Amino acid sequence: MIGRIVSLGRRGCEVLEALGRAGQFLAQSSVGVPSREGWYLWLRQMHFVGVLSLAIVLVSGLFIGMVLALQGYTLLVDFGAEQALGQMVALSLLRELSPVVAALLFAGRAGSALTAEIGLMKATEQLTSMEMIGVDPLRRVVAPRLWAGFVALPLLTVGFSVVGIYGGYLVGVEWLGVFEGSYWSNMQASVDFIGDVGNGMLKSVVFALVVTWIAVFQGYDLVPTSEGISRATTRTVVYSSLAVLGLDFVLTALMFGGFS
Amino acid sequence: MTDSPFVMVEGLHFARGEKDIFLGVELEIPRGKITAILGPSGTGKTTLLKLIGGQLAPDEGRVRIDGEDVHALSRKALFRLRRRMGMLFQSGALFSDLSVFENVAFPLRVHTDLPEAMIRDVALMKLQAVGLRGARDLMPSELSGGMARRVALARAIALDPELILYDEPFVGQDPISKGVLVQLIKRLNDALGLTAIVVSHDIQETLSIADYVYVISEGRVMAQGTPDSLDVNKDPRVSQFIHGEPDGPVPFHYPATDFFSDILNMEGRP
Numbered sequence: 090m091i092g093r094i095v096s097l098g099r100r101g102c103e104v105l106e107a108l109g110r111a112g113q114f115l116a117q118s119s120v121g122v123p124s125r126e127g128w129y130l131w132l133r134q135m136h137f138v139g140v141l142s143l144a145i146v147l148v149s150g151l152f153i154g155m156v157l158a159l160q161g162y163t164l165l166v167d168f169g170a171e172q173a174l175g176q177m178v179a180l181s182l183l184r185e186l187s188p189v190v191a192a193l194l195f196a197g198r199a200g201s202a203l204t205a206e207i208g209l210m211k212a213t214e215q216l217t218s219m220e221m222i223g224v225d226p227l228r229r230v231v232a233p234r235l236w237a238g239f240v241a242l243p244l245l246t247v248g249f250s251v252v253g254i255y256g257g258y259l260v261g262v263e264w265l266g267v268f269e270g271s272y273w274s275n276m277q278a279s280v281d282f283i284g285d286v287g288n289g290m291l292k293s294v295v296f297a298l299v300v301t302w303i304a305v306f307q308g309y310d311l312v313p314t315s316e317g318i319s320r321a322t323t324r325t326v327v328y329s330s331l332a333v334l335g336l337d338f339v340l341t342a343l344m345f346g347g348f349s
Numbered sequence: 350m351t352d353s354p355f356v357m358v359e360g361l362h363f364a365r366g367e368k369d370i371f372l373g374v375e376l377e378i379p380r381g382k383i384t385a386i387l388g389p390s391g392t393g394k395t396t397l398l399k400l401i402g403g404q405l406a407p408d409e410g411r412v413r414i415d416g417e418d419v420h421a422l423s424r425k426a427l428f429r430l431r432r433r434m435g436m437l438f439q440s441g442a443l444f445s446d447l448s449v450f451e452n453v454a455f456p457l458r459v460h461t462d463l464p465e466a467m468i469r470d471v472a473l474m475k476l477q478a479v480g481l482r483g484a485r486d487l488m489p490s491e492l493s494g495g496m497a498r499r500v501a502l503a504r505a506i507a508l509d510p511e512l513i514l515y516d517e518p519f520v521g522q523d524p525i526s527k528g529v530l531v532q533l534i535k536r537l538n539d540a541l542g543l544t545a546i547v548v549s550h551d552i553q554e555t556l557s558i559a560d561y562v563y564v565i566s567e568g569r570v571m572a573q574g575t576p577d578s579l580d581v582n583k584d585p586r587v588s589q590f591i592h593g594e595p596d597g598p599v600p601f602h603y604p605a606t607d608f609f610s611d612i613l614n615m616e617g618r619p
Contacts (some may be wrong), residue, residue, distance in 0.1 A: 126459075210445075218442035221402055221514075222456045222504075223432035225424070229459075 111306045114286075118227040118305075130233035138199040138234070139241030143248065145198055146191055150182075150249035153190060154256025157181055162265050169343050174267050175276035178257035183280065183289040187250040188338050192296035192313035195242050196329035203234055204325040206310025210320040216309075231305050238301025239294075246293040254341065289345045295336060300329045352372055353416075355380040355512060355544040356401060361410035363393070363400060368618060370396055372568035373410070383538050383545040385559035385576075387552065392565050394548040395439070398514050402436060403427050403547070412597070413510065432460055435513040439520055441497035443489040449500050450485040456507045472502030477502040479533060495526030499533070506537060512544045513537075519551040527554060552591055556580070564590060 161177045207230065210216050216226040254276075261267040280286065304325045311321035356378035363371040370393040378384045388394050398406045401412050403419045407523050412419045417430060454472040457463060463471070476482040479499040489497060498518065500585045505513055515534065518529050538545050549555045556562065556576040564572040564579065564587055572579060572587040579591055588594070605611070 213445065214440050214442035215444055217404060218436065218501075219440055219444075220404060220428075221431055221434065221436040222459070223406050223428045224432075224459050251529075254369055 107310070108349040110219075110310065110327060111302070114227070114231075114306055115235075115302055118231040120233070121228065123244045127137050127228075127233065128142070130229065131236050134237035135241055138195075138203065139244065140194060142198050142241070142245060143203065145333045146194055146249050147252045149194055150187070150252035151256040153186055153249075154178060154182065154253030154258075155260045157186070158257035158260035162261060162267070168260070171261075171265075171267050172271035173273035174257065174261045174288055174303045175254075175274075176279040178261070179254055179276045179280050180285060181249050182253045182257075183285045185289075185337070185341070187246050187253060188239045188289050188292040189333060190294055191249045191293065192242060192300055192333045193330055195245060195297075196304070196326055196333065199238065199241070200300050200325045200329050201322045203301070203304040204308040204311075204322045207234070207236070208321055210316075211309065211311065214315035221230070231309060234305050235301055238304070239297050242297035242300065243290055243293045246290065250289070259303060267331045268337070288340075291344075292337065292340050295340065296333050299332045299336065300321060303329050303332065354378055355415055356546070357411075358397075358412040359413070361397075361400065361412070362408045363396065364408055365407070365560050371400075371407075371410075374565065374568070374570055376570070377565055378544060379422045379561065380544050381538075382560040383534070383547060383563045384559055385549065385555045387550060387555060387562060387590070388552060388565035388567060388571075389499065392567070394550075394565065395516055396417040397565070398436070398516050398548055400430065402434065402514060412445045413601070416515065423429070432508060433511045434457075435470070435508070436539050437498065437502050437505050437513065437515045437518055439517045440500040441489070441494075441495055442496055443492075443501055443504070447457045447489075448485070449481065449487050449492070451488070452489070452500060453503045453507055455523060456504065458506060472503075473505065475507050476500075478506070478537070479503045480529070486575075489520075495522050495529070498522070498526075502530075502537075504529055506541070506543075509541060510543065512546070515545065515547040516550075517549055519549060527551075531558055531614075552593065556591075566590070 142271075157178050158174060161181075162176050165171045165177065167174060207216075209229065216230065219226045221231065258269075258272060260333075262269045262272050285343055307321040307325045311317045354377040358374055358375070358376040358378075361371045361374040362369075374397070376386075386394055386397060397597060400407055401414070401419070403412075403422070406420050410560050414430060414434070419427065419430065424432060443449075444455065447455065450472055453475050454468050457468045457471055461468075473482055473485070481496060481499055481503065484492065484496065484500070487542075489500070490569065492500065518530050518534065518615055522530060531554050534545065534547065537543060538558075547555055547559065556579070559576055562572075562576055562579055563570050563572060566586065572582055574582070579587060582588060582591065
């Protein structure tokens with residue numbers, strides 16, 4: 090019994106220590122004015138984490154919008170309310186599905202790649218050699234990746250929403266025959282820019298911070314062996330997914346749960 | 350001042366978890382000389398280099414480089430000090446996303462405002478010094494182990510450092526590459542007047558170029574002196590290590606129970 094309490098306490102201390110390290114890591118790598126080369130490195134990472142994630146995010150957005158329209162139509166048509174399809178698709182995407190699904194896809198595609206890349210650089214002593222050359226890897230390797238993730242995910246979320254709404258239009262209007270005017274005008278009338286678009290984007294910014302932070306920290310803090318890299322990559326996807334879903338509930342409760 | 354040792358290690362204690370690695374190591378590394386640190390595998394030679402480079406912090410004791418206490422410096426000041434140092438890693442540790450040329454040019458690009466034409470000239474001069482100017486456009490994945498280490502050496506000397514740390518430079522090299530590296534280290538030292546610390550357990554190669562040698566074992570300096578004085582050292586532990594004798598004070602076998610009783614023990618048999 091005592092042994093279990095001791096081991097629980099030790100585990101708790103380890104978690105607190107890791108959180109402290111992660112906080113220090115975030116502060117050291119994300120604060121500071123970038124140099125001209127820093128902007129170039131950031132742009133390069135925007136390509137890797139943003140542009141290369143575009144295909145999976147947009148295709149997923151299209152299918153999710155199409156499925157939403159199909160499911161929504163079969164439900165709404167029973168009540169003769171299929172004219173509200175545009176409103177349903179847009180609100181579902183903007184408030185919930187775009188930020189959450191884009192963040193989950195981002196964690197799987199870009200987050201795991203960030204962890205593996207930084208982890209491999211650590212395992213092959215590239216980070217250490219950079220330190221010995223007098224270059225801080227937190228500023229040169231980690232900071233551009235962090236900032237690229239912070240910026241890329243909200244932009245990808247916008248793309249997800251736009252394509253999703255178009256997917257809903259394709260199925261609802263072009264295929265199932267919902268009147269085009271009501272699809273767009275109901276959407277326009279019911280979507281509030283601050284309340285729906287703004288809150289959805291705010292969620293996306295929070296998810297971007299959390300997912301990218303987890304991904305780069307897991308890469309930087311891993312045990313530099315092949316097994317360590319594989320475990321850290323898995324941890325990135327698992328922790329990011331859980332953090333996104335948990336935070337989504339908290340944010341939704343705060344934004345739409347009537348607490349304000 | 351110029352006659353004072355370039356690196357001083359004073360009363361260094363360091364432990365990893367429960368295991369003590371250093372129990373009061375004292376070293377003086379003279380300026381402009383090649384100092385070798387020898388010792389059996391697992392004695393913490395690489396750890397010692399990391400302590401000197403400020404990547405690890407000692408539990409007790411100090412490391413001074415040119416009078417500066419490495420572990421009392423701020424992160425910024427430590428990075429500034431490291432610009433005066435070069436380190437050759439066991440693996441080479443080349444940046445895998447940069448070509449050979451860009452790897453060598455990297456320190457010049459980040460620490461100097463030299464125009465591109467001059468960066469090119471300096472990088473090519475360094476590559477010429479290690480005999481790999483022709484390999485400038487190759488990627489690190491296209492290099493053999495020996496070539497990678499030579500490129501890493503060119504990168505380590507790109508900023509003309511005052512101190513260079515070699516971590517097991519001869520490990521895993523074929524005889525030709527080993528000979529090339531031995532000559533390079535010696536030639537660079539003679540030509541540039543570098544202070545060099547070579548950590549190794551390749552005795553003959555290291556003794557052939559070292560001016561002074563420390564032998565480390567069991568957390569302490571076991572012996573020190575010139576290569577010639579160590580060759581005739583009567584201490585059985587030093588003699589066993591320097592002459593590569595398989596058994597002696599340092600046993601061949603890892604501590605274990607009696608062999609025959611272990612063999613006859615029926616426990617654990619199917």
